[in-house]
Amino acid sequence: MNSLPKIAKSNLSEQVYDSIRSSLMEGRYQPGERLTIASLAEQLGVSITPVREAIFRLVTERALEMRAATSIHVRRLTPAELREIQTIRHHLEGEAAACAALRIQPKALRELETLQAEFTKAAASDPVEASRVNREFHFRLAEAAEMPQIYAIVEGMWAQMGPLIHLYHLNTPVRVLVSGDHGHYPLLRALAARDPEAARSAIQADIGVGTVMVEWLEANEPA
Template sequence: MTEAVGLAPVGRDTVQDRVYSELRRALIGGLFSPGQVLTIRQLADALLTSTMPVREALGRLITEQALEILPNRQIRVPPVTLARIEDLLRARILIEGEAMALAAARMTPRHIASLRAILLDWEEMRGTQVDREVTLNHAFHFEIYRACGSTVLIPMIESLWLQSGPLTRAAIYAFSEAGANDAARFHHDILQALQAGDAATARAALVADISRPFAYLKDKLGADAAEKETP
């Protein structure tokens, strides 16, 4: 066989893969509400395909805990509870913190430049487009995680993002409207620490970054419960 230089393998993508990616994007972006029920046929109609790719994509999302299946066989995005919030936050601090620490030791100038570029893009359009903001936040974090060199941790982190997406939806919009977005500061802290190869500081900044929307969510949930008690 002749050596084809410089050509990346193309790899046909199936309909199922596209459906899966689309649902993932929607989940992480908070387009689905906690507790919302999804049906295969309805999604198939919306995505202009048959039920087959959709049901396989949903099955995959269910095993990732991104969706849950009720005894009635109904499929829904898991509702928000205080226990789930704390559980997810703890897991994310544990695993993403470790990935961040690992990445700190393997940073190249190329990575740093790429991160800086994402941060620049992000600052340019702060507050204008929420979904674009979500995309850039995702890109920033996973550019780092991919550098950690672990093919085991990364899919787990993706699963965690999938699970927290619907929960942090409320927080995303609240922060975006308030404009008081100190995510930029945390991201700069992370970048600076990574540049210095300081794993501990990078991890601490990440924990702060992750914790913020969850803390907001916990407050909001407590306030809602109190309001319900005394209407």
């Protein structure tokens, strides 16, 4: 069972929402996994009401689905849905990377380089941590672009596909994840060179690797 950090008393609904949403982004839940309001409330140390409010928000955002009043599940994306998300990410994160190449500050670039080193270390032994750091890398890139609308849209995409990205890290050979050919490295070089088109191409190529997740869904889709 996943263990979530206890929530402080102020602004409970928002904090509960942020906690569950972050767990989805980080792949702490499996596609199709059933969640219960009572269990989440116990883990977070809060009452049922803020958890219920957070669940309703996440259902509206299509990160969770409610099949009955007490039946809440992590959504299983269809191949078509994931392909659409990949297309959106291709264009929006590509534009964000191009803008980041022109705007990124040295400190932010160093932070991205540190995150990539952390990802390489985590990928060898901790898929959950690898998923978290990978997400953080992409979000920091979007922050460096200084495009808050793109950031918000991309964040919503990650809430839906986080569980699948975790499965990707679980099922991809470690040698691929820790390879010097990983897609983040050409991106980092493009950012350092302040080359917007190279940055765009690098992040789009990295996102394109997600095609294997679409293929996996197609192969395992119920008849």
